[in-house]
Amino acid sequence: MKTKIFLCFLFLLVSLFFDSKELAAQCTSCTVIIDGNAAPDGVISNGSIVCITGNRTSQVLFNNSSNIRICIGNGASWNGSFSQLSSLSSLDNFGEIQINNDFNGNWTINNYRLMTFSGNINSNKSIYNYGEMIIPGGLNVSSNATFFSNGILSIGGAVNFNSNSNVSLEGNTAIGGSVNINSNVSVNFSGNLSIGGALQLNSNSGIYNLNSNRCNSISVAGAFNNNGIISGNNLNSSGSPLRLNKAPSGNVLSGGAAVGNCPFQECLQTEIIETPSGYDAVYIYRCSDTFTMPSIGLAEEIVDVMVAVVAGGGGAGRGEAAGGGGAGAISNRDGLPLIVGASYPVAVGSGGTGSNSLNQRGANGTLSSFLGINSFGGGGGGSSSAAARNGSAGGSGGGAAANNNPGNGQGTRGGNSGNQTNSGGNGRRGGNGNQLNGGGGGGAGGPGSNGANNNPGNGGNGVGLNILLNIPNVQNSFAGGGGSTGRNPAQIYGAGTGGSFSGISLGGDGDGSVGVGIGGSGRANTGSGGGAGRNNGGAGSAGMVIIRISYRILPVEYLYFDAFFKRETKSVDLKWSTAKELGNSHFEIQRSLQNINNWEVIGNEPGLGWSDNPVAYVFSDDNLPLIGNFAYYRIRQFDVNGNASLSKTISVRLPSLNQVNGVWRAFPNPNSGERFSLELINEKEYNGEDLTVKLISPTMVNRVIKGKNLREISGLILEEFQNVSRGIYLLEITWGQKAEYLKIMKQ
Secondary structure, three states, X not given: OEEEEEOOOOOOOOOOOOOOOOOOOOOOOOOEEEEOOOOOEOOOOOOOEEEEEOEEOOOEEEEEEOOEEEEEOOXXXXXXXXXXXXXXXXXXXXXXXXXXXXXXXXXXXXXOOEEEEOOOEOOOOEEEEOOEEEEOOOEEEOOOOEEEEEEEEEEOOOEEEOOOOEEEEEEEEEEOOOEEEOOOOEEEEOOEEEEOOXXXXXXXXXXXXXXXXXXXXEEEOOOEEEOOEEEOOOOHHHOOOEEEOXXXXXXXXXXOOEEOOOOOOOOEEEEEEEEOOEEEEEEEEOOOEEEEOOOOOOOEEEEEEEEEEEOOOOOOOEOOOOOOOOOOXXXXXXXXXXXXXXXXXXXXXXXXXXXXXXXXXXXXXXXXXXXXXXXXXXXXXXXXXXXXXOOOOOOOOOOOOOOOOOOOOOOOOOOOOOOOOOOOXXXXXXXXXXXXXXXXXXXXXXXXXXXXXXXXXXXXXXXXXXXXXXXXXXXXXXXXXXXXXXEOOOOOEEEOOOOEEOOEEOOOXXXXXXXXXXXXXXXXXXXXXXXXXXXEOOOOOOOEEEEEEXXXXXXXXXXXXXXXXXXXXXXXXXXXXXXEEEOEEEEEEXXXXXXXXXXXXXXXXXXXXEEOOOEEEEEEEOOOOOOOEEEEEEXXXXXXXOOEEEOOOEEEEEOOOOOOOOOEEEEOOOEOOOOOEEEEOOHHHOOOOOEEEEEEOOOOOOOEEEXXXXXXXXXXXXXXXXXXXXXXXXXXXXXXXXXXXXXXXXX
16 A cells, blocks of 8 residues: 655654665785674684774684784774784774784784774884874883874873884874983974973984974973974975974074964865766865764765875985985775764875985885875985985885996986886986986876986976866866986086976976075975975975765655554555655665565655655555564665665564464455465475465366466455455465465455
8 A cells, every 4th residue: 555645844854874884994805804793704824814894892812823914994893802813914904993912023003093002112013003093101112113103193191212213203193291202213293293291302313394385383391302403304495394382401493493383274175066966075185184974964875985195295315416306106096985974084194305415315205094095105316425326216206316436327216106106217427427417206197307418307297186177276286206406517507397287387396506506395285296406405295185075966855764563454654755856756665574685676656756845655565574573674766867866774673473383374364355465484395386376165166376476376366355255265275295275264
């Protein structure tokens, strides 16, 4: 029975989307899967890749295995409880994890979502935090250990960075206790650092500012003593000043670092673009922050979630014939399984600093990341000494330098890696050794050019991003390589130009002049390489993370969708209502029994088409199974163009209608001839054989009905009942070698 009712009323908006749990995102090549507290699917042995889905609170037994790799999926969690783990190789977290005990082995932990960590980072162990990391107590980083954080970092207690530890702090860092930086520790820094206690820098230690294209700040609440170096790396000109809340005792601030406050800086730019079927929301991050997946309106659905991750560009080399910095890599992904309402940290990589020494290359740019989608920073450019002339590998490779050592005139090519990346150009020594020219840094759109006679190498060109198409307020040019420097026989100093795209300069130009000789910086937040300089290489620029969500406006806006079991009729009434309809063709009602994987169409209901007023619908499912448990329902709505969208899934608990004996049941019985259903009540006795059914009475000609479709057979029997008088009838059912007789009363 179907009815349609038109109603006008006030309403509350209720979300109609089925809250399904996302499976492991970014966890691939799993050899063992652990779903929540269930037993492992697979055997854990040496070298296993163990992927955790669901919510795991029970201990994981690793069977004394070694070289284990663990992955926690998006939407999953693990309390970190384990035993019999001989050694851990790596752990990748895309969900939530709590680590209270150290793992054996020289492990690496990559955190992309939320990690609570209680412990220390011992020698030959590494933590890379691109998400949110909470350390309730203190932290000790041992010699030869690595701690890299670009995201959100919160430490409750004191921190000690021991000699020869590798430390980089980017993004937003809050430390409740004191910080001690021992000798031979160079902390690369960008973002915001708040220290609740004292800050002590010992001799031969330092904090060095990275190019984040925004003001970087350090605030120290307690005593502040600097026996090392705190340097802004002269990055004020590239938009990356370093500001501290007070001056330290001991050594003075250097490289443009100064006491002061950073002005308010907008990290996120949001653009809304109309499309033929709805709209796109574009989120553009120029610094590390947190993205929260927006909720879905009742009249819309998500078509796609796309992301582009641009890494920081590499810094350039120093010297007469130095190499340009390489561009950061670009990674593109669509179809991301982001969970509505969930928060996802965004890590935007900084640009590498240019070299101020002939014996050091420019620094590589740093990695940008979103939910494990990583892009590597651009390679640093080579400097004009034999030890530092090679360009560094990176997203795109840094350009090589040249020097006067006999037989070593041509520097080696900078390396490359990642997506849309290219090599840096070679340096060159020619003209009887009197011509020296560096190579340009690689760009996402092409390699850096080699140094040639009288021609320093130019930076490789950049690219535009598809994710930014049709957005008028955003410059769509990224990842150009930096230009180089050179010297000709007349001792005239030249310079290569930085790469460009669509008429926009991206990579920094080289500057080989004796007077200034400072290479240009990469264009801000494009992941472009710096230009080489005779006296100082230019800095690479910071990267960017872009998230684009495509929404489709649905033809209908639901108000509610409910289901009710009616015991008197042994049926389920489905009721739903639309607030408005825009080209609504019809609704397809779907049902699944026992689970939500096997759907069948049980009916259709025509839509109104176009309406600005609420419309209510009712559909009755009167063909219920005899076995109880749950029935699941959903609606698939079609517009006039044939596009379809699904409602949320709802469930109804059904009482068991099983009879004690027999294989078949006639319902209802007694029967008035209005409806009839032949139903199977013992599935073990029927294996899909052909059925032969006869309604037997001494006063009528027995009609034989054959087939397997119970709905069709029931309809034909109902036709017979409608033509007979009151009384007792016998229904004969035969299948295979079996037969059963049912008595039916016609009222």
